[in-house]
Amino acid sequence: MEITEIKEKLRTFICTELLNNPDYPLQDDEPIITSGLMDSFSLAQIGVFAEIEFSVYIPDADLTVDAMDTLNQIAMRIAREVNK
Amino acid sequence: MIDSVVSLYQVLHQHAKDRPHEMAFAYLENGIDVSSQVTWKELDQQAQAFAAHLLAQGLKNGDRVLLLYPSGLKFLVAFMGCMYAGAVAVPSSIPYREHAVSRLIGIVTDAKVNIACTTKDVFERMGISSFLKKNRKFARIKVILHEEIDLENASQWHDPDIEAGTLCFLQYTSGSTSIPKGVMISHYNLLRTIEDIRAGLGFNESTVMVTWMPIFHDLGLIYGLLTPLYVGAKCYIMSPLTFLKRPLNWLMAITKYRGTHTAGPNFAYELCCRKIREEEKREIDLSTVDVFINAAEPIRLETVEKFWKSFKECGLSPYAQKGGYGLAEATVKVSAQRLDDKITYACLDSSELERNRIRLVSHDTPNHYDIVSVGKSEIGADIRIVNPETKQLCAPDEVGEIWVRSDSVAMGYWNRPEETKEAFHAYTDNGEGPYLRTGDLGFLLNGDLYITGRIKDMIIVQGRNFYPQDIELTVEKSHPAVRPGCGAAFAVRDDTSEHLYVVQEVREDSPPNGGWDEVIKAIRMAIAKNHGLRAHGVALIPPRTILKTTSGKIRRSATRQAYLDGKLRLVAHWRAPA
Numbered sequence: 158m159e160i161t162e163i164k165e166k167l168r169t170f171i172c173t174e175l176l177n178n179p180d181y182p183l184q185d186d187e188p189i190i191t192s193g194l195m196d197s198f199s200l201a202q203i204g205v206f207a208e209i210e211f212s213v214y215i216p217d218a219d220l221t222v223d224a225m226d227t228l229n230q231i232a233m234r235i236a237r238e239v240n241k
Numbered sequence: 242m243i244d245s246v247v248s249l250y251q252v253l254h255q256h257a258k259d260r261p262h263e264m265a266f267a268y269l270e271n272g273i274d275v276s277s278q279v280t281w282k283e284l285d286q287q288a289q290a291f292a293a294h295l296l297a298q299g300l301k302n303g304d305r306v307l308l309l310y311p312s313g314l315k316f317l318v319a320f321m322g323c324m325y326a327g328a329v330a331v332p333s334s335i336p337y338r339e340h341a342v343s344r345l346i347g348i349v350t351d352a353k354v355n356i357a358c359t360t361k362d363v364f365e366r367m368g369i370s371s372f373l374k375k376n377r378k379f380a381r382i383k384v385i386l387h388e389e390i391d392l393e394n395a396s397q398w399h400d401p402d403i404e405a406g407t408l409c410f411l412q413y414t415s416g417s418t419s420i421p422k423g424v425m426i427s428h429y430n431l432l433r434t435i436e437d438i439r440a441g442l443g444f445n446e447s448t449v450m451v452t453w454m455p456i457f458h459d460l461g462l463i464y465g466l467l468t469p470l471y472v473g474a475k476c477y478i479m480s481p482l483t484f485l486k487r488p489l490n491w492l493m494a495i496t497k498y499r500g501t502h503t504a505g506p507n508f509a510y511e512l513c514c515r516k517i518r519e520e521e522k523r524e525i526d527l528s529t530v531d532v533f534i535n536a537a538e539p540i541r542l543e544t545v546e547k548f549w550k551s552f553k554e555c556g557l558s559p560y561a562q563k564g565g566y567g568l569a570e571a572t573v574k575v576s577a578q579r580l581d582d583k584i585t586y587a588c589l590d591s592s593e594l595e596r597n598r599i600r601l602v603s604h605d606t607p608n609h610y611d612i613v614s615v616g617k618s619e620i621g622a623d624i625r626i627v628n629p630e631t632k633q634l635c636a637p638d639e640v641g642e643i644w645v646r647s648d649s650v651a652m653g654y655w656n657r658p659e660e661t662k663e664a665f666h667a668y669t670d671n672g673e674g675p676y677l678r679t680g681d682l683g684f685l686l687n688g689d690l691y692i693t694g695r696i697k698d699m700i701i702v703q704g705r706n707f708y709p710q711d712i713e714l715t716v717e718k719s720h721p722a723v724r725p726g727c728g729a730a731f732a733v734r735d736d737t738s739e740h741l742y743v744v745q746e747v748r749e750d751s752p753p754n755g756g757w758d759e760v761i762k763a764i765r766m767a768i769a770k771n772h773g774l775r776a777h778g779v780a781l782i783p784p785r786t787i788l789k790t791t792s793g794k795i796r797r798s799a800t801r802q803a804y805l806d807g808k809l810r811l812v813a814h815w816r817a818p819a
Contacts, residue, residue, distance in 0.1 A: 174770075191486050193366060196337040198773020205769045209762050214818050217775070218515060222485040 158239050163211065164232040170206050171228070175199050185229045190222050197222050203231060213238035247405045248428040249435070249467060250288070250324040256473045257285030266466075266476045268313045272483040272490030273497065279314055281473070284321065289395035291322025298383060300356060302327040302402055305411065307349060307357040307382075309333055309369075312480040315387050316456050317466060319358050323410070324428075327401025328356075330410040331423070332457040335363055340711070340771040342372075347421040348413045349379060352655060358385045405429035411655055412459055414569040414706070423655035424569045431463070433620055433648035434572035435471045438464055440619035442532050442563070443580035444502065448474035449529070451500035453484035453491055458704075459573040460537050464504050474502075484509070488516045489525075492555070496526045504534040504565075506704030507541055510548040511737055517551070528556030531580060535613075536565035537704040539692070541737060542586050542611040559583055566615035566692055570664060570677055572649040575624065576690045578616035585614045587691055594693065597640040599684050614689040622647030625669070625676065626684055629696055632670045635684070640693050643683045644669075644676035651677075698797045700732040702739055702774060709797055712768060716745055719767035720760045722753045727787050729800040733777070740777035740817075741768070744800050747781050747812055757781055757813030765815075780804060781812040 164185065172181045175195050183189070190197050200220045207213055213235060225231050246252060256265070261282035270276035279287070295306065306328045310316035316332075323330035331352050336342045349357075359369065364386055373379050409431050411423035438444065450469040454461030461481075469476040477498050484491045492513065495503060510533075517525075535545065545562050553559075562584050565577035578584065591610040593600040602609050618624065626641040627634055635641035644667060653661035668674035680697040683690055700707040712730035717723055727746035732739040743764065753760065761779045768776050788796040788803065803809050 191482060196773070197482060197485055198338070201769035201773050201775045202766070204775050205762075205766045209766065216818075220775075221512075221516075222482065223487055223516065226486065 158211070158236070160232055160236045163235050163239065164228055166210055167203075167206075167232055167235070168228060170210070171195075171203070174206075175202060183228060186227050188226045189228070190226050200225055207235050207238075211235055211239050246432065248324060248403050248407075248409070249431055249471060250321060252471055253281070253285055253288065253321060256281040256470075260473065264475060265470070265473075266314055266317060266478060269477055269479040269483070269490075269494055272479045272487065273493060275477075277314055279318075284314075284318065286395050287318045287392040288321035288325050289398040290392045291318055291390060292324075292326035292328075292401075293395055293397040294385070294390045295322065295326040295328055295356065296399075297397060298356065298385065300326055300328055303329060303408065304356065305329045305331050305352045305354045307331045307333060307352070307354045309335055309357060309359040309363055309367075310387075310456070311335065311360065311363060312453075312456050312478055314478070315360055317470075318392070319387065320410075320462075320466075321470075324403075325398060325401065327403055327407075329408050331413065332410070332462065333413065334455065334457045335367060338771065338773060340715075340773075344421060346376065348423070349382070351421050352411055352413075352423055354382060356383050356385060358387060361386050361388045403428060405432075406652075408652065412569040412572075412651075414459060422657055422660060425652040425655050426572050427652055430572045430649050430651055431467070432471075434463060434574050435468050437574050437618060437620040437622075437649060438468045438577070439472055441577050441579050441616070442502065442534070444468055444472045444474060446473045447501075448472060449499055449501045450474060450476040451479075451491070451495045451498060451503045452476065453479045453481050454504055454537075455481050458537070459567070459569050460504055463573040464534065469502075485512075488512045489521055492517065492525045492527065492552075495530060496524065499529040501529055502532045502534075503530065504532075504536065506537040507535055507539065507544050508703045508738060510535060510544050510562075514544075514547045514551045522552070522555055525552070525555040527552055527561070528558070530558065530561045532563055533561045534563050534565045534577065536567065536577070536615075538701045539734075539739070540564045540613040540615070542613055544737065545584055545613060564613045564615040566681075566690060568679055568681075570651050570679070571645055571647065572651060574618075574649065575622065575643070575645055575647075575679070576616045576618050578614060578689075579619075582614075582616065585689065586611045587614070587686055594640070597682075599638045599640065599686070612691045612693060614686075614691055616689055618647060620648055622649070623676075624685065624690060625673075627667075627669055627676075629678075632668070634669060634671075637685070640682055640684050642696055643679045643681050643690070643692075645679060646674070646676050698731065700730065700739065700741055702732070702741065705774075707741070707772060707774065712741065712743070712772060713795070715767050715771045716743055716764050720753075720763040722747050722749070722760050723764070723781075724748050724784055727784075727795075729787060729795050729797045731797050731801040733801070733805065741774055742778040742780075742801070742804065743768070743776050744780045744782060744787065744804055744809065746784050746787050748784060750783055750812070752813075761813060761815045775817070777817040778804075778815065780809060780814045782809055783812055786810060
């Protein structure tokens with residue numbers, strides 16, 4: 158799967174489900190958690206979304222603020238699992 | 242310390258006189274550099290001005306004031322300001338998700354809050370004005386924005402009418418979301434618990450605290466902020482997020498500011514071991530640290546040893562890591578290891594322990610189980626190990642419920658006489674009491690307390706407490722195929738931490754259109770959404786097969802055991818990959 162496709166699906170999920178604002182212009186490298194847009198516990202939802210949408214499991218150890226703060230980071234991490 | 246002190250605010254007031262221009266608290270926005278700071282005089286003055294503002298708004302002695310603040314100096318001004326005004330502070334976390342919002346609504350309703358203080362940033366970001374409009378019963382609440390208070394103007398402040406036994410603040414950390422319980426902490430409780438921490442862990446004027454623990458959490462608030470305030474020490478604060486984003490920030494701040502005291506739950510030490518690279522360790526100097534307290538979730542000896550191995554080359558003292566134990570109902574501390582204690586642990590026979598018996602074995606015995614000591618009380622707390630059923634005192638080699646009587650045991654739960662009686666007024670079968678029932682299990686050995694588990698079915702993940710009934714409610718609403726009231730949520734531990742598992746009945750033996758897979762996904766997403774937590778296992782079982790008591794209550798620990806033993810008939814099962 159192309160990373161752009163992963164990224165777009167993620168962007169829609171994050172804006173619609175986590176930010177409750179489908180029109181939010183979320184940038185690829187915009188910090189989502191450290192900027193205060195959402196809290197670190199939202200990573201749990203992103204983890205489950207990755208399982209449901211892309212059938213990959215991101216282990217707890219990788220589901221952390223330092224590794225998952227931007228759309229780019231999250232998409233790359235998921236792409237790594239998808240293309241294994 | 243000053244004689245005749247009845248409240249912590251008088252201590253702050255005195256520091257402002259004794260050392261007005263010394264730095265008291267500093268905030269590290271990026272985790273490294275000081276972005277803002279206050280001297281003792283400034284903090285005293287600003288807290289007075291905050292109090293004067295509250296009083297000018299018509300606040301009366303004992304009114305509850307909700308504090309909705311991020312980590313930082315503004316919170317400290319507001320918290321101390323409430324004390325200066327004779328108000329009862331109600332600190333709360335800033336809610337990001339639905340579940341947290343319902344908790345906040347629960348707190349506001351329960352505490353009958355009339356005034357809420359927050360920052361401009363939080364107010365705008367959380368859409369608090371639209372929240373208040375939507376919930377009409379909150380229309381009476383007056384919202385004060387911190388930035389709009391004239392913090393220079395303390396002229397209207399006057400000493401509040403406070404006695405030692407006066408209620409100081411409410412700690413909403415216990416009780417499930419549906420029934421939040423506010424633990425009532427008096428000024429005396431607070432001073433005594435701080436004295437307990439000071440005496441055991443060697444706090445003094447030259448202490449340097451580095452803290453990132455949440456300010457609305459008893460450990461972050463009292464150990465992290467108020468104990469340094471009490472002794473007149475310097476304190477460097479960063480937000481929990483700054484630590485989570487880069488665990489190295491914590492240890493680098495300790496290095497830079499020559500920190501002597503700090504704290505974190507077990508997972509924080511794990512995170513440091515996992516995330517900090519070898520080359521980064523060269524920059525870290527932990528030789529100044531007297532106390533790394535490990536508390537707020539079960540302490541693992543493996544983690545303590547791992548942290549020691551990872552950071553001894555950074556100057557970590559073998560005496561620095563310490564176990565501590567407490568709960569909001571005892572203000573914060575019940576016991577902790579002392580400044581000059583090395584971490585100690587008991588090596589027990591695990592099969593005996595399963596039968597609630599303590600038998601010490603040597604470390605090379607197969608099936609042994611290590612439990613880290615959580616030390617003692619310094620204020621003469623009377624700690625008893627009691628059989629929770631018969632209320633008889635346990636024999637020295639028996640595990641029982643930990644009961645506590647001490648100056649730091651809180652006044653009870655706000656407006657909840659029944660629950661207060663049950664938890665705070667317990668008597669042993671021979672009439673000794675009143676004791677606080679902690680709900681935790683443990684034993685005493687050579688005067689030290691050890692924790693083995695808990696009676697309450699609470700699930701603790703990364704220092705956050707979850708009530709199973711909250712999670713079960715989320716699960717039953719997550720998909721039409723699940724049978725309401727017939728599920729169990731419980732914790733299972735692996736080497737490093739606890740994880741959430743769910744066993745849930747379905748309505749019919751045949752799967753819905755989307756298959757069982759769809760149900761499991763719906764359950765997992767709902768838990769993540771409402772609680773910010775991933776379940777590590779979900780088992781669906783046939784209708785009318787979950788274990789219940791004769792009165793129809795879910796038997797969570799029996800269900801857990803049956804699940805672990807593979808004795809449940811499963812309709813579908815999902816587990817996180819190893």
